[in-house]
Amino acid sequence: MAGSQWELPPELCCRPMAFVALTGLDVVYNAVHRAIWDAFCANRRADRVPISFKVLPGDHEYPKCRTKRTSYEWYIPKGILKTGWMNKHLNLVPALVVLFYELDWDDPQWKEKQSECATKVEIVRTSLQGRNTKVAVVLIQKKTPLPPGEDLVASERASSLCNACDLSGKSLFVLPHTDHLVGYIIRLENAFYEHAQTYYYTEIRRVKSHKEFLNKTTHQLLFVRHQFKIAFFSELKQDTQNALKYYRTAYSLVHELRAHETNMLEIKTMAGFINYKICRLCFQHNTPLDAIAQFRKHIDLCKKKIGSAELAFEHAAWMSKQFQSFGELFDEAIKLGLTAIQTQNPGFYYQQAACYSQERKQLLLQLPWYDSSYPSPDPLDTQSGGLDFYGQRPWRQGHQSIDPPDAEKEKTGILALQIKERDVPHSELIIALLSNAVAQFKKYKCPRMKSHLMVQMGEEYYHAKDYTKALKLLDYVMCDYRTERWWGLLTAILTTALRCAYLMASVKDYIIYCMELLGRASTLKEEQKGRIEKNLLKVLMNEVPDAEPECDPSSVSAARSLWNDRVALSGSNEFTIEVQDYIPFIQCKAKFFSPSFHVDQPIQLQVFLRADCPHPVTLNKLAVSLSNQEYNQWCVVESSGQESMSLIPGKTKCYNFSFVAKTEDVGKKIEVSVMLGSDRGRCVFLSWRGAGGDAASNHEALQASRSSRRWGRGMETRPELDWDNLIMQHSTMIISRVPKISVQLSHQPPALNNEMYCISLTVQSQEEGVAKEVKLTAGLKPGQDANLGQTTHVTLDGSKVCDDTAPALLPDVPLGDLKPGEKLERCVYVRCVSTGPRVFLFHVAYSIDTTVEGRQIVCKCHKDETATIETVVPFEVSVKFVSTKFEPLDRVAVDIPFLLMTDILSSSPWPLVLASSSLQLLTMTSNTPQLQSQLQEVVLQTGECASECFCLRCPPLTSSNNTVATGQYLISWRSADSPLIQTTVTLPHVILESVPLYIHADLPSFGRVRESLPVRYHIENRTALVQEVEMAVEPSDAFMFSGLKQVRLRILPGSEQQMLYNYYPLMAGYQTLPQLNISLPRCPTTNTHTLRRFLPQRIFVKPQGRQLDDASIAAA
């Protein structure tokens, strides 16, 4: 690339590493040597010492060392730094040469080999004569060495070899070729590194020693050169702190040089190099602020050092490179972990580099243009093909005086440079830099900067005549400027875009850009707008537009022929442009009069248009497209012969449309979008989605509403048609006609669970015509809890209780026609199986004939009524099991009678009639022969309770299950005069137990003092074993008794024993009967306690009757 003249040399940009040459290795044919070499150079990790290794032949010729200068007295330097110097010390002059030689300590030909080795060392030394380069020898050995000191032969031969080769002991190494090669190599290279460090240290000392011979008048260049060399050697020595120090000194020295036109480039080149090194080291030392400060200083110092005016573009190129390299260093440091910020990131440097590249291009364009050919012989040609010193002119190398030696040569040299500069692909360079900057600004959240740079890229593509790419970029960023409302910038971008579109003869783009440049967002002056308007008209007439100003003349003629081709093409003359996202010169707003219309009203729509261009515009057609295409025919305006549709700039024009909605569109939304056509030679439709508006109108409407809010009443005096205050209404809803009937509900909540609840409905028509096909939909309102659907039943038949098949919602029950004023009544019965609130819907629909704008339509109307009804339970039923002694039971003994008690507690607000009740027993049997309801035809008021008692017995069970179902309790009831409802209550389960012995007593219901009271105890053995029973009657104060006081008896399985006692009460009142103690020795689980529960504890004893009383009773 032609720009390469300004590239920094690679030897400057690399990280300097100590150079160590390896000789005596045959890496091609000797596998052992190859392995050694690989261990040195393959996969070097960062923790290995920084050495650059090279394999050289044993007789390699190193660069000759010039004879050392003894005096600087007559020496006048020809330049600052030789172009080959850095490379020489990086790649040509080693710090250490290592000779590899295969030799074991016990080699049979030791003597011969020792002398061969010495010869090889000598050859290397001769080639390096005059240099401080060290030589080291590595013996490659097959055997693993013994620990130091144990091998006497080895130490003796080692010192003999050192003598022969004139080596110090520290420069002789042994490399056993065994398993641990890499380990040995690492130890070796660490030793090499130390030698190299010493070498570079001596080099630094050597250069420093020159200083005393220098004088400030003639040797200024040498001061810079020496500091640079010391710094560079310090870098090779990996002493970056000192390197930085010396580079800084070198940098200030370079600016102390006497600068004039002839050496300006050399000074700047060296200053650039040194600056690069300083910044690089600062980033490496993690002091980025120092790097930035140095760079700023550098730029401030060099910015004005332009040099010769004819070569000013060179200065711009150099400046650009300075910024670019710094940007790259910065970017590199970020990749290694540095954090950059929004206001300090590499993007700024790439951007500035691009700026200077643009300036470079401008400067070239500003040069007076002679039609001169490239001079011959080439003044830029040098004998060696390159320069001796950095930054010098090829035609006067080494020249250091103020005036050029030959004015003619100077002229041709400059001319040659200028001509060469013409071949530089400037745009390419600029675009690459800009795109680097874009990537950075994107990363550091600078969207506007990014857009700006993309505009510049677009402009550069435009200059490079790549109009497609230019338009793509400009188009991409345009919307950012549009949404941010920077009209000045938008106009500038549009102007460039228009030029591109013109030069490409891209008709549609051309029209779009023209439209926006004529619009209200454009900051162009009236006459410019006038010119664009004229061009737009030409394009619309299918003519070739005039060229845009400031276009390259040659491109213009190419564009003209493109346009002529376009014009000649007959097809593709129709365009539809979606203008919503632009700010076109015609504005459009549409609004429906209302957000909703009843189907029997005409729908009214207004379309407002306004032009912002300098002159009136004529349109051909205005078409509105609605979501139902059938309405479109009613919303079209076309210009006819007499009446043309023209828009006067700044004046709002309004078009009114009205149409009748279709009844099938009831409940649907109608949306509007507007199309505006102007077809002449070429047909362009501007299309607005929704109800118009464009990229700027939202904000304008907001501003308008703000100012109207602020000025409050002042608004009323404003003209009615204020454009910004026009609010668009992009859709309208078609809703059904308002019904003219009344629907009334009457009922008495709450509803009782399961009852047939009656809701009576009255419909009365207020229509003027006959309401036809009146239909009722009644029942549970949809959209409630899904379970309600299963537990609600609706019917029209209230004579009997409906079953579960009755639906929750009765749809479309036909009620016939209703004449004007006619009234209709219906009862709807609702049965709610569960409690809680429910919403019921009563929807009365009908159709009626009406006329809208002379058109007959059949309107469907409907009226809804809802009622929320709470359902409550009519009564609560509670059930309990008790023993025959009315003691609560938690278990029921098998085959022993017990009682079931039920309570019905009314919670209904109205009287409840209990028709009957019954038991449906499952396992149990009734202990009484016939179960009869005890609450027939009982009426319960609110809060009253009806109870029943049933004596049951559980027969012995065959299954082992000890929990059994009891059965159900059925209650038939009704409220007021509704049909009978049967409510079923499932009785609780009981837990069964079986008793081995059952005892019960037969005794009268009461006793009388001093009268015999016979008590018979029945003892049943319910086990399969013979039971032995011990029975004793305890004495009691209240009774005397006769019978067995204590007895022991046996009862056979399944049989019964009876014991008779005669008790003789002594006291009146409730008396405790004598306690019966029973024990079963064979059945220890059953004791007196468990058996006593079956026996009565007390008995009422009446006092002794008097004779008289008896007589009176008898008399009575």
Add this chain to the structure above:
Amino acid sequence: MAVCIAVIAKENYPLYIRSVPTQNELKFHYTVHTSLDVVEEKISAVGKSLGDQRELYLGLLYPTEDYKLIIFLTRHLH
């Protein structure tokens, strides 16, 4: 010497912008517009930490190659 003065609405569009007539006006527009990146970022950072107690004078935003940009925020401008 001040070369350009701009007043920017809170929606980031220019309410007023004037620059010395001798130089490229467009360039100043771009400079002001791009500086809004930094203003926006600073406002959001300040807004987060201090709420209403925000410092209005943002001071020197950043030096461009040729100009210095100084920003002052106002409380209400309507």
